[in-house]
């Protein structure tokens with residue numbers, strides 16, 4: 308064997324391995340090697356290709372980012388038109404579709420349909436010749452699209468080479484390119500941090516990313532692909548139904564949507580629609596409906612096409628999540644911590660399944676970024692149960708009477724000055740507990756379900772109690788008597804007794820609920836739980852220094868600072884003292900046993916952990932009560948040995964000390980973390 312052929316063999320081996328790891332990571336979400344190992348394989352391949360340029364081939368994983376640098380977006384005429392789908396907007400339209408299908412086929416029994424989530428992205432066509440990706444195109448007008456091969460090659464879940472050996476010589480795979488919600492939010496955040504234009508939704512972001520002239524930009528965008536159809540261009544055989552084709556495409560290395568299912572007849576399709584709609588908000592990507600496709604390909608063939616859409620498929624749409632309406636006014640709300648939030652009052656509009664008449668504008672920076680004025684026509688977006696957002700202004704529709712939005716100089720509730728700290732986007736009322744809005748908000752938070760859970764103490768009664776000065780702080784709640792409440796308009800004897808009872812019986816909360824109920828800035832439910840299980844008592848939390856607080860998982864310097872300054876303020880200490888004297892007893896946590904199963908144990912970390920930094924692993928162990936030491940002795944309880952662990956692991960073994968590898972450690976942590 309000469310030198311070059313062994314290099315060629317190694318190159319092939321590396322490409323196969325890397326392709327395999329890409330597939331597992333990007334398509335199966337199940338990586339088999341740590342990133343560092345992946346990087347080593349990748350760099351070895353790059354180095355070999357660099358020293359043997361004659362062995363570089365376009366389907367090598369190193370060639371994903373187009374070496375040419377520029378795409379010219381030439382026109383591509385589709386061999387088979389990329390038709391769009393007809394829509395059904397309600398159950399009747401879907402039943403009509405099914406009836407037409409049955410009539411045309413003269414079918415005696417129910418038709419079997421493949422139900423596919425309709426991804427909200429961009430349709431693309433990918434050509435493979437002898438298993439290699441040779442051309443990718445957008446749908447365009449359905450007959451001709453743009454050549455976006457260089458950009459498509461940068462998407463990790465697009466196979467550059469089909470897997471396995473049993474694919475046709477010439478095959479076209481079609482699918483949807485889309486962006487995960489999480490990736491979209493991150494991308495927008497980083498664009499807005501750099502002062503660049505953001506995208507209105509994930510679909511738009513995916514489209515913008517595919518249209519990049521420089522594939523290196525596309526490569527940095529979190530794009531995904533999901534295949535939904537295959538067409539063979541030579542005369543090879545395909546399975547005789549669409550479902551089978553999808554399984555085949557999956558075997559070639561594509562991701563297909565895991566929510567796809569089969570349904571017999573229109574009623575089962577409607578059930579699938581309901582089920583998918585209920586899941587819609589939990590999916591990590593956006594869908595705008597469900598597509599029903601006749602499963603049998605001979606039926607599809609017989610049904611054929613009308614001018615722009617197949618007769619064998621229909622898209623049953625979900626309610627739109629974006630609509631257009633008018634900003635009629637902007638009001639400023641005061642939150643619990645005094646944060647002033649501009650809220651757009653909208654001409655009511657039906658979006659995401661409900662009628663929306665308010666949308667948050669977040670802060671003045673956001674108003675500047677959007678360039679929104681009162682009177683503007685705007686895009687509203689309501690996805691899931693997230694607060695409706697204004698995402699875009701339609702500038703052409705701005706009326707002459709439009710007015711800029713101005714931050715008031717004083718609090719709309721208490722007239723104290725509004726201040727905005729250097730570098731902070733949020734403006735705040737400086738009135739503190741003098742501000743009725745802040746008092747109301749802090750009481751509302753205290754009484755809320757996840758905090759003290761005082762049933763019946765809603766916004767309406769809090770407004771009345773604060774406005775009449777019957778309650779100034781949460782401690783005053785416990786002094787209210789049935790007689791006090793009975794005097795209020797629309798409060799009957801029964802309701803008064805019920806409310807007093809609800810308040811009184813909220814007086815023995817678990818510690819975490821009480822900490823959460825205090826409304827310390829940025830201390831949510833999870834942080835409150837972590838504080839409670841770490842410190843055990845409120846006294847310990849109150850006495851902790853910023854440094855000590857940061858030993859708690861998830862507590863960073865900012866949150867630690869908020870906690871310390873909360874407990875430094877006299878009036879907060881007073882309120883806690885008053886609550887205690889009114890008989891509120893928060894239940895200390897047993898930090899010695901149940902929540903601190905490792906109390907009294909000493910653990911040692913050695914080697915490289917792939918899923919945690921050393922500090923994170925240490926924090927997790929400390930949160931469970933363990934001490935983490937640097938050296939192994941016979942007193943050591945357990946040694947966690949990562950990659951390339953050396954002498955400490957040996958010593959542990961020789962002393963008969965328990966050891967765990969990283970997988971066992973992860974497993975252990977997941978069993979011991981709430």
Ligand code: 9MJ
Nearest residue numbers: 390423424425426483535598
């Ligand atoms: C989407 N967008 O997820 C089709 N689609 O089929 C699925 N789009 C389609 N199928 C034929 N799942 C034309 C378009």
